[in-house]
Amino acid sequence: MATEFKKNILCIGAGYVGGPTMSLIAYKCPFYKVTVVDINPERIAEWNSDTLPIYEPGLDEVVRTARGRNLFFSTDIETEIKQADIIFVSVNTPTKTFGAGAGLAADLQYWEKTARQILECADSPKIIVEKSTLPVKTALAMERILTSTDSGIHFEVLSNPEFLAEGTAIKDLENPDRVLIGSSQTEKGLQARDELVEIYANWVPRDRIITSNVWSSELSKLVANAFLAQRISSINAISVLCEETDADVNEVARSIGMDSRIGSRFLNASVGFGGSCFKKDILNLVYLCRNYGLDEVADYWENVVKINEYQKERFVLKMLKSMFNTLAEKRIAIFGFAFKSDTGDTRDSPAIFITKKLVEENADIIITDPKALKNAKKDLEGVEGSIDYQIDPYKAAEKSHAIAILTEWELYRNLDFEKIFQSMNKPAFIFDGRNIVDHQALFEIGFNVYPVGKPALTHFK
Ligand SMILES: NC(=O)c1ccc[n+]([C@@H]2O[C@H](COP(=O)([O-])OP(=O)(O)OC[C@H]3O[C@@H](n4cnc5c(N)ncnc54)[C@H](O)[C@@H]3O)[C@@H](O)[C@H]2O)c1
Numbered sequence: 001m002a003t004e005f006k007k008n009i010l011c012i013g014a015g016y017v018g019g020p021t022m023s024l025i026a027y028k029c030p031f032y033k034v035t036v037v038d039i040n041p042e043r044i045a046e047w048n049s050d051t052l053p054i055y056e057p058g059l060d061e062v063v064r065t066a067r068g069r070n071l072f073f074s075t076d077i078e079t080e081i082k083q084a085d086i087i088f089v090s091v092n093t094p095t096k097t098f099g100a101g102a103g104l105a106a107d108l109q110y111w112e113k114t115a116r117q118i119l120e121c122a123d124s125p126k127i128i129v130e131k132s133t134l135p136v137k138t139a140l141a142m143e144r145i146l147t148s149t150d151s152g153i154h155f156e157v158l159s160n161p162e163f164l165a166e167g168t169a170i171k172d173l174e175n176p177d178r179v180l181i182g183s184s185q186t187e188k189g190l191q192a193r194d195e196l197v198e199i200y201a202n203w204v205p206r207d208r209i210i211t212s213n214v215w216s217s218e219l220s221k222l223v224a225n226a227f228l229a230q231r232i233s234s235i236n237a238i239s240v241l242c243e244e245t246d247a248d249v250n251e252v253a254r255s256i257g258m259d260s261r262i263g264s265r266f267l268n269a270s271v272g273f274g275g276s277c278f279k280k281d282i283l284n285l286v287y288l289c290r291n292y293g294l295d296e297v298a299d300y301w302e303n304v305v306k307i308n309e310y311q312k313e314r315f316v317l318k319m320l321k322s323m324f325n326t327l328a329e330k331r332i333a334i335f336g337f338a339f340k341s342d343t344g345d346t347r348d349s350p351a352i353f354i355t356k357k358l359v360e361e362n363a364d365i366i367i368t369d370p371k372a373l374k375n376a377k378k379d380l381e382g383v384e385g386s387i388d389y390q391i392d393p394y395k396a397a398e399k400s401h402a403i404a405i406l407t408e409w410e411l412y413r414n415l416d417f418e419k420i421f422q423s424m425n426k427p428a429f430i431f432d433g434r435n436i437v438d439h440q441a442l443f444e445i446g447f448n449v450y451p452v453g454k455p456a457l458t459h460f461k
Contacts, residue, residue, distance in 0.1 A: 016169075056166070057168070057342055087126050104286055119146055126155050158182060163221070181212075182218065275348055279305055319450075327358060327362065329362060330425075334366070368390050402430065430450070
């Protein structure tokens with residue numbers, strides 16, 4: 001059966017990256033057999049069901065087309081390692097919570113277990129592709145583990161970081177700005193690199209497939225996330241000044257974004273960035289810099305994270321101050337719990353921090369989100385206080401004193417705010433942490449409106 005296929009591709013880790021990435025490779029290349037394995041049997045069962053474990057626009061169709069044809073999800077890691085020619089490793093690399101580097105460095109335990117398991121099970125040469133985001137020089141460590149016995153089997157380690165953004169993963173994978181492949185510059189390294197280039201070239205134009213040495217590739221991923229997050233923190237830092245000076249951060253962002261040297265993307269002021277990657281990857285970069293004694297460089301990047309924390313804290317304090325310095329027993333509707341729109345992912349979402357802080361103020365919280373309520377419940381497990389969940393935003397808003405918009409879901413732009421206003425306690429407050437609603441129109445309905453980086457519109461004398 002396996003011989004019908006040109007190559008056997010395996011991916012270890014069926015998460016937000018492994019699942020969509022491999023599904024798209026299988027979809028685009030029917031002549032490769034693509035198998036995704038995971039230690040979590042529930043996750044694999046979901047990938048094999050009609051309810052996929054993650055929500056991504058377009059993902060269902062891609063999986064439905066390829067699954068069973070040349071795309072398979074399995075828990076039999078050992079057998080699949082044996083059969084694979086190319087193994088992508090896409091396990092989680094969270095921030096370390098213990099020991100040296102706790103709170104900064106990447107926790108490489110899942111990744112190292114994978115390397116050891118590959119070594120244990122493999123009985124033929126393999127190309128190993130780092131898909132996970134890893135500190136610079138990790139490929140070297142992987143190579144050392146893989147050559148630690150005298151099995152005589154050759155493993156060639158490549159770095160191929162993933163640049164997809166959740167919420168637009170399928171679009172990004174189908175039409176990437178670039179695909180980056182790092183390899184060693186030896187004959188075997190370049191040969192392995194070319195094999196991987198050949199896979200992507202099935203749908204990605206050649207000039208967008210770029211190659212480099214392994215270390216540049218590993219570092220580029222950390223740097224890309226650091227730069228993206230830095231733009232958000234930069235505009236958020238300016239949003240504070242705008243609020244003090246009656247300038248409007250949207251107008252400032254538009255003016256500077258039209259400068260082609262700056263560009264207009266990633267300039268939306270907000271309650272702050274979230275997601276599993278930005279903070280983790282910057283802290284990882286900070287840790288690397290400190291390790292090399294580069295304290296000034298480390299401090300520079302660390303401030304990107306500090307501004308983000310400050311922006312979240314500021315948001316809660318603004319709510320508290322504007323609602324007469326007490327939130328006790330006030331009902332607050334959180335509109336959006338996902339860290340961004342079009343995903344159900346809530347990892348490191350600003351909504352987690354904000355909800356916890358509001359609960360500490362004894363507010364009654366009701367959370368609504370079209371895709372993230374299941375994850376929200378998990379995130380808030382064990383938090384003592386009054387927290388409810390409601391899929392319907394109109395019901396969530398009923399009898400509330402305030403609405404806090406924390407995710408930029410399109411659906412929140414188009415709600416009937418007249419109806420919502422009628423159902424709320426008065427005075428009714430709205431805190432727009434994403435600047436997505438029409439502030440003037442809401443003010444005219446009767447709301448007291450608090451955007452980010454713009455003057456508040458209130459009915460108070
Ligand atoms: N989420 C993103 O948007 C994104 C984008 C680009 C890069 N990345 C990077 O990709 C990597 C994966 O991220 P993710 O969001 O997919 O994580 P995830 O937590 O969603 O998925 C990781 C999966 O790996 C599995 N796993 C862990 N150890 C394993 C083992 N030994 N054997 C088999 N399976 C194992 C876990 O059970 C989990 O299902 C991380 O390094 C991340 O930084 C993430």
